Amino acid sequence: KAGVTQTPRYLIKTRGQQVTLSCSPISGHRSVSWYQQTPGQGLQFLFEYFSETQRNKGNFPGRFSGRQFSNSRSEMNVSTLELGDSALYLCASWPDSQETQYFGPGTRLLVL
Amino acid sequence: KQEVTQIPAALSVPEGENLVLNCSFTDSAIYNLQWFRQDPGKGLTSLLLIQSSQREQTSGRLNASLDKSSGRSTLYIAASQPGDSATYLCAVNDYKLSFGAGTTVTVRA
Numbered sequence: 001k002a003g004v005t006q007t008p009r010y011l012i013k014t015r016g017q018q019v020t021l022s023c024s025p026i027s028g029h030r031s032v033s034w035y036q037q038t039p040g041q042g043l044q045f046l047f048e049y050f051s052e053t054q055r056n057k058g059n060f061p062g063r064f065s066g067r068q069f070s071n072s073r074s075e076m077n078v079s080t081l082e083l084g085d086s087a088l089y090l091c092a093s094w095p096d097s098q099e100t101q102y103f104g105p106g107t108r109l110l111v112l
Numbered sequence: 113k114q115e116v117t118q119i120p121a122a123l124s125v126p127e128g129e130n131l132v133l134n135c136s137f138t139d140s141a142i143y144n145l146q147w148f149r150q151d152p153g154k155g156l157t158s159l160l161l162i163q164s165s166q167r168e169q170t171s172g173r174l175n176a177s178l179d180k181s182s183g184r185s186t187l188y189i190a191a192s193q194p195g196d197s198a199t200y201l202c203a204v205n206d207y208k209l210s211f212g213a214g215t216t217v218t219v220r221a
Contacts, residue, residue: 004155033208043201043211056208090155099144099163101209103156 001026004093004104012110018079021107025072025093032074033101034066037088046089049074078109086111114139118202118212126220131189133215135202140180147176147187148201150214156201160187192219 005024013019025032034046045058049068066076072093078085088108092101115138125131135145144163148156160176162169162185168177173190189196199216203209 035209035211042213043203043209045208045210048208058208088153092156099205100146100158100161102158103148105155108153 004091004102006089006091006104006107008107009105010108010110012112013081014112015081015083017081018077019081019109020075020077021089021091021109023074023076023091023093023104025074025091026095026102029093029095029102030072031094031096032068032072033092034074034076035090035092036060037090037106038084038086043090046076081111083111085109114142114204114206114210116202116204116210116212118200118215120215121213122216122218124218124220125192127192127194129192129219131187131192131196131217131219133187133189133200133202133217135185135187135212137183137185137202137204137210139204139206140183141206142180143205143207145176145178145185146203146205146209147174147185148203150199150201152199159200189217192217194219194221 007022033048037043047066048056068074088106090106092103146161147159160169162178175188178185199214201214202212
């Protein structure tokens with residue numbers, strides 16, 4: 001089975017722009033979560049989706065949003081980018097019957 | 113708010129030595145605890161998951177224990193190898209994963 005895929009892998013944007021990141025879960029997985037990883041704050045939870053519904057949300061400003069499609073693919077959007085949004089964004093998926101989360105390779109975002 | 117702490121932050125050992133990585137958390141109302149491995153610039157690889165009702169979990173050279181009442185977990189890696197060099201992250205699941213900052217391990221050949 002193919003693992004979790006994330007696109008793009010690398011991205012450079014400037015302050016004030018917006019960005020959309022994509023995550024394709026492992027086939028059959030309906031749960032998807034997103035995390036932000038920075039050297040200063042470590043790994044922080046952004047959102048969790050199940051069957052197109054947001055189940056949980058972390059403590060991030062409203063500039064961070066996400067959605068999940070009927071095929072379980074998920075996207076996250078960051079509007080009005082700030083320098084502090086530079087980070088590795090990780091997506092994870094897991095099947096209904098398990099709790100182990102399987103992570104993708106991440107999208108590295110650099111905001112200049 | 114759940115706080116997860118990992119000690120030590122970094123560890124360097126000669127090949128063959130056993131590794132002991134510690135994780136502590138502040139709120140014991142958790143569903144499970146997971147240990148992950150992260151190689152530089154890469155995503156996370158799940159190593160072990162311990163349910164809140166379990167005391168330990170084993171996979172090959174890895175053994176993880178959980179003492180929920182005291183808010184502690186320990187990951188043991190037996191007979192370390194250079195390929196074990198990575199950052200090890202502990203994550204507690206209390207409706208979302210809360211991660212520690214990780215322990216960076218270097219195994220010297």
